Amino acid sequence: MAQALDPHAAIATTASGVETDDGPLRTADGMPLARALARSQTQARRRAFLLVLPLLAFVMITFVVPIGQMLQRSFYNDGFSANMPQVSEWFAATEPGTEPGEDGWAALAADLQASAEARTIGVVGTRINYDVPGTRSLFTSTGRKVRDGIEPPYREALLEIDEEWGDPVLWGAMRQASTPLTTNFYLASVDRTRAPDGSIEQVDPRQRVYVMLFMRTFWLSALITGLTFLLGFPIAHLLATLPTRKSNLLMILVLLPFWTSLLVRTTSWMVLLQQQGVINDILVWLGVIGNGGRLQMIYNQAGTIIAMTHILLPFMILPLYSVMRTINPSYVRAARSLGATSWTAFRRVYFPQTLPGLGAGALLVFILAVGYYITPALVGGSSGQLISNMIAMHMTDTLNWSMAAALAAILLGSVLLLYWIYDRLVGIDNLKLG
Amino acid sequence: MALPTYASPLERIWHWAYLVICGLIFFFLIAPIVVIIPLSFNAEPYFTFTEKMRSFDPEGYSLRWYRSLLTFGMQNPDATGTAFWADTWANAKWVNAAKNSIIIGFFSTILATFLGTLAALGLSRPEMPFRRPIMAIMISPMIVPLIITATGMFFFYSNPCSMLTVFGHSGQCGRLAGTYLGVILAHATLGIPFVIITVTATLVGFDQSLNRASASLGASPRRTFFKITMPLILPGVISGALFAFVTSFDEVVAVLFIAGPDQQTIPRQMWNGIREQISPAILAVATILVLFSIALLTTVEMLRRRSERLRGLTPQ
Numbered sequence: 001m002a003q004a005l006d007p008h009a010a011i012a013t014t015a016s017g018v019e020t021d022d023g024p025l026r027t028a029d030g031m032p033l034a035r036a037l038a039r040s041q042t043q044a045r046r047r048a049f050l051l052v053l054p055l056l057a058f059v060m061i062t063f064v065v066p067i068g069q070m071l072q073r074s075f076y077n078d079g080f081s082a083n084m085p086q087v088s089e090w091f092a093a094t095e096p097g098t099e100p101g102e103d104g105w106a107a108l109a110a111d112l113q114a115s116a117e118a119r120t121i122g123v124v125g126t127r128i129n130y131d132v133p134g135t136r137s138l139f140t141s142t143g144r145k146v147r148d149g150i151e152p153p154y155r156e157a158l159l160e161i162d163e164e165w166g167d168p169v170l171w172g173a174m175r176q177a178s179t180p181l182t183t184n185f186y187l188a189s190v191d192r193t194r195a196p197d198g199s200i201e202q203v204d205p206r207q208r209v210y211v212m213l214f215m216r217t218f219w220l221s222a223l224i225t226g227l228t229f230l231l232g233f234p235i236a237h238l239l240a241t242l243p244t245r246k247s248n249l250l251m252i253l254v255l256l257p258f259w260t261s262l263l264v265r266t267t268s269w270m271v272l273l274q275q276q277g278v279i280n281d282i283l284v285w286l287g288v289i290g291n292g293g294r295l296q297m298i299y300n301q302a303g304t305i306i307a308m309t310h311i312l313l314p315f316m317i318l319p320l321y322s323v324m325r326t327i328n329p330s331y332v333r334a335a336r337s338l339g340a341t342s343w344t345a346f347r348r349v350y351f352p353q354t355l356p357g358l359g360a361g362a363l364l365v366f367i368l369a370v371g372y373y374i375t376p377a378l379v380g381g382s383s384g385q386l387i388s389n390m391i392a393m394h395m396t397d398t399l400n401w402s403m404a405a406a407l408a409a410i411l412l413g414s415v416l417l418l419y420w421i422y423d424r425l426v427g428i429d430n431l432k433l434g
Numbered sequence: 435m436a437l438p439t440y441a442s443p444l445e446r447i448w449h450w451a452y453l454v455i456c457g458l459i460f461f462f463l464i465a466p467i468v469v470i471i472p473l474s475f476n477a478e479p480y481f482t483f484t485e486k487m488r489s490f491d492p493e494g495y496s497l498r499w500y501r502s503l504l505t506f507g508m509q510n511p512d513a514t515g516t517a518f519w520a521d522t523w524a525n526a527k528w529v530n531a532a533k534n535s536i537i538i539g540f541f542s543t544i545l546a547t548f549l550g551t552l553a554a555l556g557l558s559r560p561e562m563p564f565r566r567p568i569m570a571i572m573i574s575p576m577i578v579p580l581i582i583t584a585t586g587m588f589f590f591y592s593n594p595c596s597m598l599t600v601f602g603h604s605g606q607c608g609r610l611a612g613t614y615l616g617v618i619l620a621h622a623t624l625g626i627p628f629v630i631i632t633v634t635a636t637l638v639g640f641d642q643s644l645n646r647a648s649a650s651l652g653a654s655p656r657r658t659f660f661k662i663t664m665p666l667i668l669p670g671v672i673s674g675a676l677f678a679f680v681t682s683f684d685e686v687v688a689v690l691f692i693a694g695p696d697q698q699t700i701p702r703q704m705w706n707g708i709r710e711q712i713s714p715a716i717l718a719v720a721t722i723l724v725l726f727s728i729a730l731l732t733t734v735e736m737l738r739r740r741s742e743r744l745r746g747l748t749p750q
């Protein structure tokens with residue numbers, strides 16, 4: 001801080017020396033004042049930046065670049081092209097749709113043999129398997145047979161091992177995989193596929209899952225945002241209008257769930273909502289439902305909606321509350337004294353003033369809901385799964401990492417768009433916690 | 435909130451209805467958390483209040499699930515005295531999970547708080563260039579869906595040098611996945627936004643002339659920082675650190691993707707328990723965690739009030 005003071009000190013010294021000097025204002029050591037100021041500002045900027053730099057580098061290395069690398073998998077997959085160089089070259093040299101001649105078959109056989117020896121045949125098979133399901137075993141079993149050598153004519157030799165090698169769909173898929181860049185995973189994310197002739201078509205109706213999942217994710221997130229608004233608005237209003245002492249006390253009831261572990265809250269909902277759980281027991285005891293008619297409130301969409309609304313509610317209440325606290329009550333009083341009914345005063349005067357908090361809360365809840373994973377995984381059953389659960393499934397079960405990356409890219413794109421809007425409307429600086 | 439004297443009967447009815455609605459919403463907020471506490475003392479392996487519990491029969495309640503937290507995974511659960519505690523400390527799964535959670539939480543909090551506070555100090559200076567985009571990048575770990583973060587980290591921690599291939603490096607150098615360091619780094623990344631937010635919030639009301647006064651009285655920048663700035667922003671730093679700790683303590687997705695069998699944490703153990711076979715032992719853990727969050731909440735609230743008092747924001 002001491003250095004930052006220098007320019008001011010310099011102005012003072014130079015100002016006293018101005019009378020004897022006709023040139024531009026100079027600092028004590030003779031430097032033009034404008035330059036000294038610019039230099040000290042640059043220094044201050046550099047110092048501020050140096051404070052931020054370690055964290056920026058840390059976040060870049062452990063967060064931004066890894067996500068970038070992961071997303072690269074969505075359009076870049078060299079599983080085939082890197083391990084099958086000769087046949088990839090043959091594809092590059094020929095027109096799409098060319099019947100493979102003996103040179104093509106020879107390249108394929110040589111690559112299969114080399115790849116089987118290098119034990120990369122599984123990777124190759126996996127890559128083709130994404131486009132033509134069920135072909136991974138074709139590659140691995142053929143690999144085992146050709147590892148110890150294969151005799152020409154290669155076409156007949158390979159067809160003898162497996163008839164499927166003659167399938168034009170397979171050759172079409174191999175042609176597409178012969179360049180590492182691909183849009184196929186994005187096409188698959190919107191339930192589209194590339195026909196052998198290169199045109200884009202919808203997949204079989206029974207396999208159309210992703211568009212439906214995206215729609216469900218956005219629809220449920222919107223619904224949960226709406227529910228948190230309905231439940232959060234009265235609470236925030238009550239907290240904002242009560243005297244400080246009382247509202248601080250009631251605030252604890254909002255903050256305690258906020259600070260409680262996500263898994264704990266999800267577990268409590270499992271305990272409450274299950275068929276042998278507390279809520280069903282109470283309903284049976286009250287005679288609302290019979291013992292045989294216990295409600296199924298968990299392991300379905302209802303479970304996801306209830307649990308997520310509860311978990312995200314504080315994120316709506318807190319921004320609403322902080323805006324409502326600043327609203328001057330005399331506006332509503334003025335409206336009333338001018339003859340407005342309490343409903344009109346609320347609708348025309350009070351509510352519009354809460355919009356900034358409402359926008360902030362709604363965006364925050366929606367952003368968090370769209371990416372939710374744990375709660376739907378535990379209480380969602382099959383009808384309450386969101387897109388995050390599909391990404392996790394591709395990561396851990398099907399091991400189709402490129403597909404996971406493509407879905408993640410679309411999800412990330414929509415979240416970042418909302419984040420940008422949030423920054424525009426609310427400003428990230430105004431994000432408050434508790 | 436008192437009704438004005440000129441309120442019409444309809445407004446009075448609405449006012450009371452409104453209070454009842456608010457009461458119900460508060461009930462919705464708090465009941466699910468409170469209800470697990472008595473259920474964790476259930477003598478039976480059920481998730482509901484048994485006949486005996488409802489009639490407050492002492493036989494309906496027991497500490498068996500708390501005991502099972504200590505014995506689950508032990509080699510010899512029938513041991514007594516010192517042998518029991520030694521066995522528990524070494525082998526019990528929940529105890530190990532607690533140890534791991536505390537170790538990982540502690541170090542990731544230190545890292546996040548140190549880097550985050552430095553950065554917040556830089557970001558709060560008026561001359562900071564590219565303030566908005568840099569802030570946006572640093573807050574993004576909180577905004578980006580956890581599953582995406584975890585997926586990216588999974589690949590990165592499996593082979594951390596892969597990003598060096600651009601510079602001609604071979605791209606191979608061990609792995610961070612399945613190590614404590616990996617999980618600590620990952621959790622530090624996730625905790626950083628909270629530290630940035632709380633510390634910059636404290637610095638918003640910070641009176642820069644205090645620093646100038648200190649400098650004009652001859653203090654070095656370092657002395658000014660430790661004697662003037664630090665004590666004033668300390669409440670913000672501590673509550674940021676608590677947020678970072680809670681984030682790490684409650685995090686399961688990144689742990690699922692990058693931790694190995696040695697880094698079982700409490701949330702992961704809970705996750706396994708819930709997915710495989712949920713028993714009231716989970717409720718015992720949950721109860722302990724709720725008490726833990728009450729303690730944390732109290733601390734943070736006290737810090738916040740102290741900070742506001744120090745900065746003179748609330749004239750009390």
